[in-house]
Amino acid sequence: MRYIPATAIFGIFSACGGLWTEESADGPLASSAPRLSRIQIPLSADNPQDQPNWDEHHDILADETVPPSGGNGESREEEAQEEATCSVDRHCHDSPPTICSRGRFRVEVTQYFIECGDQEPCADPVVAAFTLGRVRLFIFEYLCIELYRGDSFLLEDSEEYADLAPGGAEEIVRQYGLAERQGIPIIYSRTLNGGRWTGLATYPWYNLLYVALAARGGNRNLVEDWSIVAHEIGHLHGLLHTQDTKCGAEPCVNGDCNQRGDLICDPPPDPGNCGIVVEDDEFRAECQSEDCNPDPHNFMSYYGCRNAFSSTQERAMYCWAEEIDQRQ
Ligand SMILES: [Zn+2]
Secondary structure (H helix, E strand, C coil): CCCCCCCCCCCCCCCCCCCECCCCCCCCCCCCCCCEEEECCCHHHHCCCCCCCHHHHCCCCCCCCCCCCCCCCCCCCCCCCCCCCCCCCCHHHHCCCCCCCCCCEEEEEEEEEEECCCCCECCCHHHHHHHHHHHHHHCHHHHCEEEEEEEEEEECCCHHHCEECCCHHHHHHHHCCHHHCCCEEEEEECEEHHHCECEEECCCCCCCCCEEEECEECCEEHHHCHHHHHHHHHHHCCCCCCCCCCCCCCCCCCCCCCCCCCCCCCCCCCCCCCEEEEECCEEEEECCCCCCCCCCCECCCCCCCCCECCHHHHHHHHHHHHHHHHHC
16 A cells, blocks of 8 residues: 655646647647647646655655545546446456556546636646646556646637536537547546536546546635546546445455455445544544445545555556557
8 A cells, every 4th residue: 555645735826827829729620610729838847846755755644634524525526427237347457467567558648628718728727737747756657657648728619518517528529529639638627517526537448538627626626636636547547436336335344345346355345435533643434334444545435535546456557558558
């Protein structure tokens, strides 16, 4: 188990006026009316200067914010194409390769910003690039997955999507032809599903890969919350929620951990409805059943103090990264 530090370092960014320039869209839509404006983001956003040294922070608990309301705090999040049946492609869960054993894989993402106002992106592109940079540098770099940030674009005339309704992300991907362009789309809206979701993602066993992220959740600025980005990119690399039930709920004892829940035996079973208590500056899940002891730090849980993937989750993502790399 690795714990990854989460420090609040985003206050230095101001509004991002003037970051984008009008350009004809390249790619397959170039002959039609321009609908994408390229956004210029300083390269420094990809290499944050105040990143703490990894080794110094190895296994140190993060100084995270207090979970929103205890219990199932991240309930605004939901996957695209959620299915009640267990249709998971689990070949990367069963015996995933050792991290880095097959070399490094490249997963390129392209950031797309929905309009909120007169050519104003709903999310600050510099902060978005910075947050993605943290996920790349502190997580995926160590998994031999090169989470490469490609170009960034403002989606013109997209204000109707400022609150992205269910199905809206896929509609955008198709309407703007994003799937035909380089990189996996990450779409930034102001809110998702009326503010009820923080993000959504497709699983890699679907043909259409994309992620959508909300900039706002109540009073929270979600753009700087790297745990949401890590969580959604976890889905994109085949991970289910620790409390997932689409293949059956995983009991806390004798739970057949390969067949139920998240189909992975580490992290521990998660009934998904536990509260969080803070003891000795550490977060701990407090569940109705004493048999349940979920890890509130796991990125794929809904608890509010997420900062780690389990080692098997990391290997499963590495397995899927190889396939995603080959598709691009
Ligand atoms: Zn999720």
